[in-house]
Amino acid sequence: MASAQSAPRDDKLNGTAPCWPAPTATGPIDASVRLPGSKSVTNRALLLAALAEAPGTVRLALRSRDADLMAAALRSLGTEMTPSNDGDAGVDWLIVPHPIRGGVSIDVGLAGTVMRFVPPVAALADGPVSFDGDPHARKRPMGSILSALRSLGATVDGDALPFTVRGPIIGGEVVIDASASSQMVSGLLLAAARFEKGVTVRHSGPPVPSMPHIAMTVHMLRQAGAEVDDSEADVWRVQPGPLRARHVTVEPDLSNAAPFLAAALITGGTVTVPDWPAETTQGGDRLRGLLADMGADVTLLPEGLRVTGTGGVRGIDVDLHDESELTPTIAALAALADGPSRISGVAHIRGHETDRIAALATEINRLGGDARETDDGLEIRPRPLSGGVFRTYEDHRMATAGAVVGLAVPGVEVENIATTAKTLPRFAQMWTEMLDGTAQ
Numbered sequence: 135m136a137s138a139q140s141a142p143r144d145d146k147l148n149g150t151a152p153c154w155p156a157p158t159a160t161g162p163i164d165a166s167v168r169l170p171g172s173k174s175v176t177n178r179a180l181l182l183a184a185l186a187e188a189p190g191t192v193r194l195a196l197r198s199r200d201a202d203l204m205a206a207a208l209r210s211l212g213t214e215m216t217p218s219n220d221g222d223a224g225v226d227w228l229i230v231p232h233p234i235r236g237g238v239s240i241d242v243g244l245a246g247t248v249m250r251f252v253p254p255v256a257a258l259a260d261g262p263v264s265f266d267g268d269p270h271a272r273k274r275p276m277g278s279i280l281s282a283l284r285s286l287g288a289t290v291d292g293d294a295l296p297f298t299v300r301g302p303i304i305g306g307e308v309v310i311d312a313s314a315s316s317q318m319v320s321g322l323l324l325a326a327a328r329f330e331k332g333v334t335v336r337h338s339g340p341p342v343p344s345m346p347h348i349a350m351t352v353h354m355l356r357q358a359g360a361e362v363d364d365s366e367a368d369v370w371r372v373q374p375g376p377l378r379a380r381h382v383t384v385e386p387d388l389s390n391a392a393p394f395l396a397a398a399l400i401t402g403g404t405v406t407v408p409d410w411p412a413e414t415t416q417g418g419d420r421l422r423g424l425l426a427d428m429g430a431d432v433t434l435l436p437e438g439l440r441v442t443g444t445g446g447v448r449g450i451d452v453d454l455h456d457e458s459e460l461t462p463t464i465a466a467l468a469a470l471a472d473g474p475s476r477i478s479g480v481a482h483i484r485g486h487e488t489d490r491i492a493a494l495a496t497e498i499n500r501l502g503g504d505a506r507e508t509d510d511g512l513e514i515r516p517r518p519l520s521g522g523v524f525r526t527y528e529d530h531r532m533a534t535a536g537a538v539v540g541l542a543v544p545g546v547e548v549e550n551i552a553t554t555a556k557t558l559p560r561f562a563q564m565w566t567e568m569l570d571g572t573a574q
């Protein structure tokens with residue numbers, strides 16, 4: 135298992151991971167970049183298929199550390215998972231559901247979707263299921279969902295990883311504080327059709343972040359035949375009932391498109407992402423507006439989303455509460471912008487793969503930048519950057535943010551680029567292919 139740091143500290147580089155010299159662009163990029171499937175859609179689709187009443191398929195599913203951990207977890211719980219057409223574009227899964235079985239241990243890695251979505255499924259098992267993950271996973275917030283499982287009838291020892299879940303779970307009504315992560319709500323809803331009483335989840339506390347991800351959960355549950363009521367703010371109801379077997383095709387990962395599209399803006403070039411969905415619940419769709427606000431021409435064409443840089447990057451004042459996954463790329467762009475930027479509404483990303491607010495400020499400043507942490511985000515002012523090591527704290531989006539900065543700043547070395555395997559194992563190769571002849 136990989137080692138992790140909880141927060142940026144001025145200690146030595148971990149010494150195990152070699153640094154990756156980030157290519158610097160020598161001219162405008164002109165590329166089409168096909169992104170593999172969305173992590174969020176893949177992991178929901180696999181889980182819903184495992185809970186369905188008959189076999190189903192998930193096409194073009196993401197193959198990455200987080201997706202592989204979800205597949206392995208469902209397999210341990212008794213689901214038959216057969217891959218085919220495994221390649222760069224993804225994998226097609228045939229999924230044959232079986233009764234959920236206990237007596238197993240599950241590795242969640244550092245995947246929020248595995249640590250929050252699988253325990254409610256484990257509460258349906260015929261025996262105990264234990265969970266653990268990477269060292270930093272033990273620090274990610276879990277308390278709300280684990281106490282919710284207890285109120286709904288399950289037995290759970292502990293309020294963070296490692297813990298063990300024992301069913302049976304009955305379901306019913308529960309009040310939780312989901313301000314640390316929308317995944318607390320999504321996790322409860324995804325398995326709830328299989329609880330004897332379904333579930334009513336009521337949120338009480340500061341606003342829930344990443345709401346598009348809950349909309350994605352509700353949408354995919356409805357597609358699977360579940361009856362879901364989300365008509366009241368901060369309340370979600372899932373009726374008990376069967377989930378239909380389905381044939382799902384996964385959309386490209388729009389959040390992972392962020393660094394590639396940012397490259398067009400920085401280099402004054404053009405990047406097209408094929409198969410950009412005309413309608414989607416992925417929060418990454420907001421990139422269209424964000425990149426336009428930062429100075430790009432953005433057009434949704436039949437062949438995909440096309441982003442063209444028009445010379446220069448503009449600073450931005452933006453609340454990313456709903457699309458906090460985009461913060462590292464937007465912060466990297468802000469560090470290269472010609473005016474000041476403010477990112478707000480993302481206090482909860484201190485509980486992501488690392489404390490992303492602290493990590494981004496530390497790494498931008500290490501290269502000579504001017505980034506300041508606020509309680510709920512970052513203030514970044516223009517200042518020339520110079521080369522150096524960009525540390526990544528086992529965080530895939532810190533690694534891609536380092537690559538973005540490196541496009542404009544010679545001599546940036548990204549620590550442990552392999553951490554991008556969490557959601558995009560071919561990142562470094564795709565980045566080089568995109569740059570094809572326009573980098574040194």
Ligand SMILES: O=C(O)C1=C[C@@H](OP(=O)(O)O)[C@@H](O)[C@H](O)C1
Nearest residue numbers: 174315316317320343344347459
């Ligand atoms: O449900 C999901 O698939 C996700 C929800 C969000 O989590 P938070 O609500 O913790 O931000 C997002 O940041 C994460 O990458 C994926």
Ligand SMILES: C=C(OP(=O)(O)O)C(=O)O
Nearest residue numbers: 244245246247459486487
């Ligand atoms: C926050 C993220 O991941 P996770 O699903 O592990 O929460 C992310 O991918 O930006």
